[in-house]
Structure formats: structure tokens, C-alpha cells
Amino acid sequence: MDRWWSDGSETGSRLWQGVFAIAALGCALGIAQNALVARGAPKDALAWRYTPPVVPTIEGVQQTNGGAAAAPAAAPAGTTAYTDSPLNIGEASAGAEIPDVNFPMQIQITRVKQMYEAKEATIIDARDPQEYADGHIPGAVNLPHETTVTDLDKLEKFDPKGKPIIVYCGGGTCEASLQLGYALIGAGKHKVLVFMGGWPEWQTSGFPIAKGPTPEGA
């Protein structure tokens, strides 16, 4: 018995018709879902055109603010796409003072290494405990994004020992470390920096690493 949709007739152009129909229906439903969500609750919908968050650098902030601690209007945690043009932080700006602003700034690996060597920063590893145990920046404290980002109590109790905080995770744009950065500022911490190259960049640079479930010297 051959019905119109039956398996036996799925060859040649009939097969590709089916493939096309599935793909077209899937795409249409996906777009329709987001359109409906956008009508009901615009905040929950995805932007039709995605613009990646641009995290300002220390230098970018100093340029736009003239070095003052004044900051752009506070943004909801983890959702802001800053449009400041990030300036590339190089060796020349190595010693730049870190402004105290209410959003995380990005920091490049050369500066991370300097602050690490001079013990000028408290470093947070935002990855999972397992990944942290497999290897991390020596002395970094593990605050997993997954369990910590909503744990205001734990974030408030975290003691950066009066130093700026550097958050890193698994690389990429690492939205996890950026979100944790916002959460830390929300919990009253100051001078929060995000090292977006994260663990892959640190590791491939051949910098010191440590293994184990707890931070060194703690």
C-alpha cells in the first residue's frame, strides 16, 4: 500500500521536496515563535540582528570619561551591549590606573600576566569545578558561573582582598565571565575586569598553570 507520504516513494525529487518542506516549515515556525514572543514580551525575544556585546577596555573608559570614575547609566546585569569602541590595550598602557566604574571592563593577556606576577589582582575562574581542577591560573579562585551567578550571598561574601578582580573562563567571547562580572558588581565589588581570551589563551601562551580543586596558597 503506497500512501502519498509513504517511505517507498521517497526518491529523487520527491525526497528533496520533503527535505525542503521540513527545512522551510522548521525555519518558518522558528521565526514565528520569536515574532510571537517579541509581540508579547519583547524582552524575552531574541534580536533579529544579533550584535555581540562590546566590553569597553580600561583605556576606552578613561578616554570617554576623562579618567574620572563617572560611568554610563547603569545597565541590567548581563544584558548590555556597550557600543564604546574598545581600544587595543598594548604594552604602552601597561600601568594604566583601573577606573572604578559600574560595569566590567575587558583586559588583555599582557596586562593580566603583569597583574598576576605583581599579585595586583584577585583572579576568578568562572568555569566548572572539573575544568578548574584540570588546570587554572595559579591562585585563581573557582566561582563557577553556572552555580554562582545567581548566588548573591556567595558573591557578596567573596573577598577580593582590596584588589581589582579579574574574571576569566573558557574563552571565546565568554559570556559567562562577563555575566559573572556584572553579578560581582551587583554584589558591591569594585574594579571588575574580564579576561576574554580566558583559559585557552593563557594556556597556549605557555604561562604558569596549576591543577587541583582548590586555589594555591589558600
Added chain:
Amino acid sequence: MGAVRGFLGHPTVRRGAQLVAGAIFLAAALPKIADLSAFATSVHNFHLEPVVPVALTNILAMTIPWTELVAGLALVAGVRPRAGALVYTGLMTVFTIGVIAAMARGLSFDCGCFGKASASKVGATKLVENLAMLAVGVVGTVERR
């Protein structure tokens, strides 16, 4: 080879593979549809910009889960199952390439493959898992003789 071809071409084996593939896609699609923004974050983390313009990555996040759902339903219900299996195999190939590309660049993040809850990381385990799921799709695509 003849025996292998005979086994893989067997209608019951093919139908079984289609049901497994369909179940996999349904399990993958529903949590993503329920939390599109979480999946969008995963898509961003894959850093597809050398291939796909950044502006389009949210569109991918919207359309992939629903295409998975439709293909999964086709496979499970046996409505145009071979087309469903081809869509499954095609998507799974793209996903596997994405995992390999991410691994090659040393990225480590939650792939969002089965939604946020499963929290499976991009890595060797994920790759083996994907290759196995890809094989199921290929068997499900075998032409009936």
C-alpha cells in the same frame, strides 16, 4: 560487505534508526525551544563568524530547534521519514563540524546541544557522541530496495 549492506538495508533496521534519530531530535529540540536565549548564547559561543555573519546567529538559534522538531516528528511518525533522516544527517554533520572547529580553537563551553540542563561541554566526548548519532542518521537514510 554484502552482509553489511544487507543488514543496513533491512527495512526494520532502517525504521529503527529513524525512530532513534527522531527521538534524539525531539529530545534536542524541546528544551531549546523552551529557552531560546540560552541556546542563542551557545550559538554565539561557537563563533561562527568566519562562516556565518554575526548578525545572523540569532536567526540560526531560532530556526535550528524548530527544524529539529519538524524533522524529529517526521522521523518518529513515519511521515516522509527518509527526508527527515536526510535533514537529521545534514544538521548532524554541520553540528559535528562545529564541534570540531570549536575544539580546534581550544574553545570550551556548554554546547547547548540538548538544552541548558544537560550542560554537555564541547570536547572529545561530545565529538564521539555526535559521530555515533550521525551514523544512526546515515542508516536511516538508506534507500529502500
